Amino acid sequence: MRIGELAARAGTSTRTLRYYESRGLIGSRRAVNGYREYDEDDLRQVREIRALLDFGFGLEETRPFVECLRAGHDAGDACPASLEVYRRKLAELDACIDRLRDVRERLRRQLAVADSAHAAPEPRCGLAPHPGD
Amino acid sequence: MRIGELAARAGTSTRTLRYYESRGLIGSRRAVNGYREYDEDDLRQVREIRALLDFGFGLEETRPFVECLRAGHDAGDACPASLEVYRRKLAELDACIDRLRDVRERLRRQLAVADSAHAAPEPRCGLAPHPGD
DNA sequence: GCTGGCGTTGACGCCGACGTCAAGGTCTAC
DNA sequence: GTAGACCTTGACGTCGGCGTCAACGCCAGC
Numbered sequence: 001m002r003i004g005e006l007a008a009r010a011g012t013s014t015r016t017l018r019y020y021e022s023r024g025l026i027g028s029r030r031a032v033n034g035y036r037e038y039d040e041d042d043l044r045q046v047r048e049i050r051a052l053l054d055f056g057f058g059l060e061e062t063r064p065f066v067e068c069l070r071a072g073h074d075a076g077d078a079c080p081a082s083l084e085v086y087r088r089k090l091a092e093l094d095a096c097i098d099r100l101r102d103v104r105e106r107l108r109r110q111l112a113v114a115d116s117a118h119a120a121p122e123p124r125c126g127l128a129p130h131p132g133d
Numbered sequence: 134m135r136i137g138e139l140a141a142r143a144g145t146s147t148r149t150l151r152y153y154e155s156r157g158l159i160g161s162r163r164a165v166n167g168y169r170e171y172d173e174d175d176l177r178q179v180r181e182i183r184a185l186l187d188f189g190f191g192l193e194e195t196r197p198f199v200e201c202l203r204a205g206h207d208a209g210d211a212c213p214a215s216l217e218v219y220r221r222k223l224a225e226l227d228a229c230i231d232r233l234r235d236v237r238e239r240l241r242r243q244l245a246v247a248d249s250a251h252a253a254p255e256p257r258c259g260l261a262p263h264p265g266d
Numbered sequence: 267g268c269t270g271g272c273g274t275t276g277a278c279g280c281c282g283a284c285g286t287c288a289a290g291g292t293c294t295a296c
Numbered sequence: 297g298t299a300g301a302c303c304t305t306g307a308c309g310t311c312g313g314c315g316t317c318a319a320c321g322c323c324a325g326c
Contacts (some may be wrong), residue, residue, distance in 0.1 A: 114210040
């Protein structure tokens with residue numbers, strides 16, 4: 001298949017595929033007219049890349065997975081190098097989540113304090129608050 | 134004080150302060166020689182911006198807080214507009230955390246599956262596994 | 267008056283994963 | 297033969313929050 005079909009079947013753009021090739025992630029045979037030619041294996045490699053990017057991987061981090069597929073394995077994560085990346089990303093993810101939860105808690109407290117301060121900027125001076133106020 | 138001192142006291146750079154000014158976030162009086170002049174209020178505004186950026190706010194999202202300070206309030210989050218941003222960011226944060234936890238779980242499962250497949254790619258063919266293998 | 271440390275504006279660089287446009291070649295269908 | 301749908305390479309644009317450099321002005325101390 002040619003690049004347009006590959007892009008469509010992988011749910012991405014031709015520009016993206018050429019970009020991956022420029023990074024050395026995927027290869028390409030050329031037809032006599034210079035057009036890039038791809039097969040089903042290429043499709044699987046691109047889908048692997050896309051799935052990992054969706055997981056928040058950087059493009060470089062998908063490289064071991066792609067190479068693992070090219071080496072003939074039926075899964076990109078069948079190789080030690082891929083597992084190493086898995087573990088690294090998992091640790092990063094944990095750290096990121098912890099950080100965000102910390103921020104969320106601080107934010108929540110800020111909001112609570114600011115909210116209450118805004119609800120009662122100063123004592124109400126003896127007037128009972130109106131029910132619908 | 135001049136821009137160098139403000140930068141040092143706010144823990145940032147002069148370039149950053151000029152950038153904030155170019156975005157209209159902070160103002161500046163000028164001395165007769167054209168130098169920017171700042172006071173303690175400016176310092177507090179810059180510190181407010183920095184604190185919010187550390188929380189993952191975008192620069193634009195700090196604007197209500199800065200304006201709140203400039204309006205004379207003693208806290209950047211004393212105004213309704215700031216609280217609105219708080220709430221929005223809190224919701225974004227929740228969504229982001231949920232998303233990351235989902236990814237983490239998927240990743241964890243992938244790792245578990247791939248790990249076990251790697252540990253036992255095929256039956257051991259009758260040889261008992263070595264204890265330290 | 268000269269050095270050095272401050273300040274000024276303006277402009278380009280960076281990162282990552284592409285989008286978008288330009289100017290052309292190729293192939294198919296009519 | 298020509299329209300138009302595909303392909304090619306190359307290059308610039310995007311987003312945010314600045315870093316970094318250039319080329320210059322101002323001011324204090326020696």
